Amino acid sequence: MSDQSPPPLRVANLSKSYRLPGGGAFEAVHDVSFEVTAKQCFGLLGPNGAGKSTTIQCICGFYPPTTGNVFISGIDVHTKPKQARQGLGVCNQEDTLDSDFNVTNQLIRHAAYFYIDRHTARDRAQKLLERFGLTDKATQMIESLSGGLRRRLQVARALISEPKVLVLDEPTTGLDPDARRELWEVLTEAREKGTAILLSTHYMDEAERLCDRIAIIYKGRILDIDSPERLIKKHIARDEVEEEVRPGVLWKRKPNLEDVYLKLTGSRLGVEGL
């Protein structure tokens, strides 16, 4: 036994199969294991349908895993969801803001689900709205907010319980470049405060920029886990790659995460030197 406290998030040999209509099963996630430590940003990088969202639904304790376990601060999220999820903040891929409440009450209501009293919740909500630049929207209804602001509010809501782990499923999909950058800043700030972050994305630049560690996930399996730099070094031996971007136009550039991803998944041709 070690006297170290358990990591904020540990996923151990997680597999998840869906029953198909008409019999049979589809394995969406196969034997996925990783850990996220405090102040770390961990990225699940993969294309649509790779199993990212299924993994996240299992981490939230919403889908039961077929085999394997998810531990939040050492507590199994499936056998003790109430205790485990006390330390979990989630920003779903879809907009799950409660449109029956205005911006502030949204946060206060959500805090109530975490045993947080109204007074503390009001305090925290105020601070979060300030931090997220939403103070002037405090009494507005959700419908009046832009997509970027809604997403920011959804992240703010996930932080109202001051979670040890913040989980975000494709947080910047559909946002314009400005809104993406604003959200990145907010995430970097949350992380500096000690929150462990797990985020799924199919944007290479986002993964490379935000994440200390990345799991490349494809067809439900993790192909490799490492820091972005080491992934590039490990899988692309060269300092330069060539790509024909238009007929007759060759680009030479430094290898990036996308090249690693393409090489590991073998899903695209045309880049020389992989």
Added chain:
Amino acid sequence: MSDWLWGVSRVWLRYYDVFTKSVVFYVVTTFVQPVLYLLAFGVGVGALVGILNANGTPVTYRSFVFSGVIGQTALFSGFFEGAYGAFVRMYYQRVFQAIAITPITLSEVLWGELLWDATKAAVAAEGVALIGVLTGDFSPWSLLTLVPVCFFGSFLFAGMGLMSAAYARDIDQLSYPQYLLVMPMFLFCGVFYPIEALPQALQVVAWVFPLTAVNSLVRTLTLGLPFQWWAVPILFAWLTLLVVLSRRAMFRRLVK
């Protein structure tokens, strides 16, 4: 148990908070319809029919309809909140999905949903009963004795609604149970006339549907009609069945 109660009450309170923002909307959408029925049938048709024989007991047609509208209100209010209300919360607002990844579980969310729908519909049914007390058709005591029937009846119809919401692929499909289940019950389960007026075979069919049992119990409590004991097991069998099946269907829909 206390954890469960805490979780369910948080969900219930969420609904209550939304509800208090729009009480006028609730009053209009809940009471206008029964009041119109009371006026059109109770007063209008009542003037033509006068006294009728219900289950062997003479009662005024007005009192008969007033008591029938209690069960009808529980049906409409419970079903519509459980069907359309829950569908919107589950499908468009994703309220279930947002709450069920906090320390509150999906099971608690669904109990909260059903209990809220039941509460809201039961209060509406009691509201109709109160009108009957004010017009002198029922004794004030009946408001108290009606509480369990109104609550469990509403609970049952909320379960019917939630089950419809769980199976509906889109919101339009909720019209199927509405027209195939709710409307026939409304017309054939003794809201507007004693089911004894129906042919024997149809009477048996009417007793299969739960509104008949609710109406029978309501009339025993408000008008003193003979107690039909089998109404109790019918009500609780439907209640158990619909609550269990609606929860299971919703779990199947949301949790993969």
